[in-house]
Amino acid sequence: MSEKGISTPRPGFFRRLWRFLATPSGVFSLGLLLFxxxxxxxxxxxxxxxxxxxxxxxxxxxxxxxxxxxxxxxxxxxxxxxxxxxxxxxxxxxxxxxxxxxxxxxxxxxxxxxxxxxxxxxxDTPEKFEDMRLKLAANEWKRMKKTDSKECRNCHAFEFMDFTYQENRAAANHQTALDEGKTCIDCHQGIAHNLPAGYLEKYEEVVAEMDGQNLLPQSKPNESAKREMQTYLDSQ
Known part of the structure; x- marks a missing residue:
């Protein structure tokens, strides 16, 4: 209180905090808090x-x-x-x-x-899994198509391939894929897991159901691709 009996307003919170931090105790407290x-x-x-x-x-x-x-x-x-x-x-x-x-x-x-x-x-049963397999696979193919097969390219990249060491058909297909801007999953499906039953018959139906934006690989496999895929399926 002042000499004339008038109360001195109490400083605001931030001003009091600033004054405290300016003291040795304040500096120590701030350092401890930061640590x-x-x-x-x-x-x-x-x-x-x-x-x-x-x-x-x-x-x-x-x-x-x-x-x-x-x-x-x-x-x-x-x-x-x-x-x-x-x-x-x-x-x-x-x-x-x-x-x-x-x-x-x-x-x-x-x-x-x-x-x-x-x-x-x-x-949770093999039967349920098989019923869902095509949709599950299509979801993953869609993801890889969106990311330009990013995970595949961690190990396999066109710029590091020497086509002269590859089998003739593989070299030709990789060159075509490079020229046409295709991504790994456009051709390499079922390389680590079995392809879904009815894959060729149901594929276009799944593409339409999933998005209709051609985010899945090869929305319409050509006859040559179908024959090659059928040969692969028959060999499994």
Whole structure:
């Protein structure tokens, strides 16, 4: 209170805070707060990253029987699992983007798969899985078409291919794909997993149902492609 009996207004919160921070105690408190906050951030980020990567391992992917008994069983013995070079592509290598943003988007979308596993049990038997196989495969083909087969190109890229070392038909097809701007999934379907039953007959129907924007590979396979695919199916 002033000499004339008039109350002096109390300084505002930010002014009082500023005055406190200007003192040695304030500087120490601020430093301690920043240290604790920074340390907590590191611990949180490390824990989050560790948990994220734990869900990005093949062991996690096949921890549910729907994957282990169906698509993983088909993957075993393929060139992506065992080959002369020893380079192995696991589930996340092909189905989870490596870039942070797309990876998080994929992880968020994967929560729907958890719902299907625990709640609706939409593919919990081999029969249910086969009924859904074409739609499940089409969803993945659509995703890869949108991203220009990004995961495939982590290992296979046109600019690093030496066509002279490839079998004649493969070299010609790769050159055509390069010239026409095609992407890996346009031609390479069913390379690690069985193709759905009725694939050739139902393909155009699925394309129309999915989007109608030609985001799926080869919306209308030509007769040559159909013959080659049928030969492949008959050999399985």
């Amino acid at each position: 604790v906050g920074f340390g907590s951030g590191i611990v949180f980020w490390g824990g989050f990253h560790w948990a994220l990567e734990m869900t990005n391992r093949e062991e996690f992917c096949i921890s549910c029987h729907e994957m282990k008994d169906n698509v993983y069983a088909e993957y075993e013995g393929t060139v992506h699992q065992n080959n002369a070079s020893g380079v192995r592509a696991t589930c996340p290598d092909c189905h989870v983007p490596k870039a942070w943003g797309p990876k998080m988007v994929r992880k968020i979308k994967a929560t729907k798969e958890l719902y299907g596993h625990f709640i609706t049990k939409s593919i």
